[in-house]
Amino acid sequence: MRGQMMYQALTTGSLIDHAARYHAGTEIVSVATKGGVERTCWADISANARRLASALDHLDVPAGARCGTIAWNNRRHLEIYFGVGAGGRVTHTINPRLSPEHLIYIINDAADEVLFFDHTFLPSIHQLQPHLKTVKHFVLMDPRDEEALSTLGSLKFFDELVAHGDAQHAWPELDETTPAALCYTSGTTGKPKGVLNSHRSLVLHALGGNQPDGTCISARDSLLPVVPMFHVNAWGIPFIAAMAGARLVLPGPNLDGDSLLKLLTEEKVNVAFGVPTIWMGLMAALKSSGAQLPDLERSFVGGTALPPSMINTFRDDYGVELIHAWGMTETTPIGTINMPLRKHSELPLEQQREIRHAQGRPIFGVELRVVDAEGNTLPNDGESQGSLQVRGHWVVECYYGSKEHALTDDGWFDTGDIATLDENGYLVIRDRAKDIIKSGGEWISTVDLENIAIAHPGIANAAAIAARHPRWDERPILLCVRAQGSSVEESELLANYEGKVAKWQIPDRAVFVDTLPMSATGKVLKNRLRDEYGQILAEDRE
Structure with missing residues (x-):
């Protein structure tokens, strides 16, 4: 032709x-x-x-x-x-x-x-x-x-x-x-x-x-x-x-905070990419040195949930925009990037900032949906919570060496995340399906609990996990790493949740640890924490 x-x-x-x-x-x-x-x-x-x-x-x-x-x-x-x-x-x-x-x-x-x-x-x-x-x-x-x-x-x-x-x-x-x-x-x-x-x-x-x-x-x-x-x-x-x-x-x-601060400054980098733990280290180096980042304009952050408090600190104290993104190995990895729409500029500043806490909108080439336990597609209303599924030009069809498809019968990849989507496709990851806490039949997001803990100035890092409970089946507990020089105690940290989440979602315990076990990609190994601390509430009752 x-x-x-x-x-x-x-x-x-x-x-x-x-x-x-x-x-x-x-x-x-x-x-x-x-x-x-x-x-x-x-x-x-x-x-x-x-x-x-x-x-x-x-x-x-x-x-x-x-x-x-x-x-x-x-x-x-x-x-x-x-x-x-x-x-x-x-x-x-x-x-x-x-x-x-x-x-x-x-x-x-x-x-x-x-x-x-x-x-x-x-x-x-x-x-x-x-x-x-x-x-x-x-x-x-x-x-x-x-x-x-x-x-x-x-x-x-x-x-x-x-x-x-x-x-x-x-x-x-x-x-x-x-x-x-x-x-x-x-x-x-x-x-x-x-x-x-x-x-x-x-x-x-x-x-x-x-x-x-x-x-x-x-x-x-x-x-x-x-x-x-x-x-x-x-x-x-x-x-x-x-x-x-x-x-x-x-x-x-050398990916420690001091080395990265030196490199960012000397090489006049204006765009960076890394997981939240990297930026935690950089933030500590900035605070201890009193330095600024005159050239760095924005950094894309993914791999695990980005605490809103970190977004606020980098924007307000250092003039750097941390941009939330989501993806996984099976999506090559970029699935969504959090960029606002034109209409969002008309919203009050606090609402604009709230939008930036989500994982963002799908880029061209990616489609998302959330489904219930029976596989029915849920509405994009920002409220209906279900299993996140994805398809697109760079999404896995089957794993290397496997003869079996990795997709649902109608051609979607199930990510293992629990999420919501709104009418504009904005994605909020509520939790990993394997991590979310089901207490008395109701879901509690570990991501929400962790963000509140990390926002406390006395906490450097935190992980929320499900602990076994004789009445409610599971209850949330926190494993926390204190910030350098901090003496925050359990009662103060748990009181900080008042008014931020429903009362029944407040963790039952906050346990302080020296470090959190990390995976090879910078994610907290919650399976190890559940193995070690999953019975702590039962032990407390003995």
């Missing part, structure tokens, strides 16, 4: 080619694993990505092979992102914070043939090596290191591979549905499961995620992805940055 449009496959290679062609000199700043800062640019990242693809060809790594990475956010990791995927293979990012058992399972389940890793993880790789059945090439992401070579025999070195590669290497012609990236869930309640992203899904995710009501990244921005590149492709930020030609600041291994 005459009049058709030109067709070009949506591939990650097209993203890095665009960055190299039109934003060649834009700086990439990388904090090195062993210290110091490297400065390169999109043109060099592109050339090294092509050299890497060429080197993998010479190693006879076949098309479609999984290439694992255990690495921090740095420029070599960025080169792998593009060199492996655009070269026709699959970048398998692996979370180094997982247990050795989960690491062995994931690498073997993915059947990785190449394993790239930073020097930090050399001792771990040495211990894992005998258990890895499919890895043919272990590649240290450094120049040649004779001491490392003595630790791990037959070791290859990233810089040598790249040096012998071809900077003019042509990307293979790929169907856009070809797999490009593999990420595994954290496996907190079972074995991790793999989510395989195609080139098409990654490019569409970058396009959808970078709309004006999305991340709104441009070539004028300087980005700091604190979210690790081993966590759901750093939320797609490397791909969005290449598409926009933005400046990237990669923080390396």
Whole structure:
């Protein structure tokens, strides 16, 4: 038929080619694993990505092979992102914070043939090596290191591979549905499961995620992805940055508040990305130093619920807008971003601020619904609470290696979240289905209880869990970490709930602990807390 449009496959290679062609000199700043800062640019990242693809060809790594990475956010990791995927293979990012058992399972389940890793993880790789059945090439992401070579025999070195590669290497012609990236869930309640992203899904995710009501990244921005590149492709930020030609600041291994404050200030970062625990650390560093953030304008926060008190502190004290977002490994991950509508500007200021506490609206490419226990779709009225389900262009259909669909009979993915949606599609995550407390037949949101606790100046972090109760089946209790120098007691903290929630929702106990157990992705491990404290109310009655 005459009049058709030109067709070009949506591939990650097209993203890095665009960055190299039109934003060649834009700086990439990388904090090195062993210290110091490297400065390169999109043109060099592109050339090294092509050299890497060429080197993998010479190693006879076949098309479609999984290439694992255990690495921090740095420029070599960025080169792998593009060199492996655009070269026709699959970048398998692996979370180094997982247990050795989960690491062995994931690498073997993915059947990785190449394993790239930073020097930090050399001792771990040495211990894992005998258990890895499919890895043919272990590649240290450094120049040649004779001491490392003595630790791990037959070791290859990233810089040598790249040096012998071809900077003019042509990307293979790929169907856009070809797999490009593999990420595994954290496996907190079972074995991790793999989510395989195609080139098409990654490019569409970058396009959808970078709309004006999305991340709104441009070539004028300087980005700091604190979210690790081993966590759901750093939320797609490397791909969005290449598409926009933005400046990237990669923080390396040091993600404490003081290190991030120094990096944000010295590199004049204006947009950042990270989970709430990261910003808790930054907030503590800001308060202790008395510093400000003159360049940082906004930060996108996801992974777990963002306490409203933190939003208020960063906005009012530091002029930084924390923007709530929601997603998961199975959604690549961006599902919603909290950006206001035009009509919201007419609301009183407090109502505008209240809206920003939700997880936001779906970006183009994502549809949401909530359903009841029988699977009936509930109204988008902001009140009807049910199981959150999602479908879209970058939502998982089945897990890697599984023959079974991960979807409902009518094609939706059940997220495991309990949520509400309003008439504009604004999402409020009330709780995880496995975490929500059912007391006397009524639901209590742990998120709401935690937000109130964390807003107290004497509390650094808190988790609410269900404890067994002989009459009400379950009752809420709090596990709290005091802020530095705080002496807040249980009675004062529980009294703080008066008037903020219904009386029957006030926790029965507040227990102070030194730390909260965290998952490999920065989420509180409530299953461990339930195991340890789930019987505390019964014990109190003895």
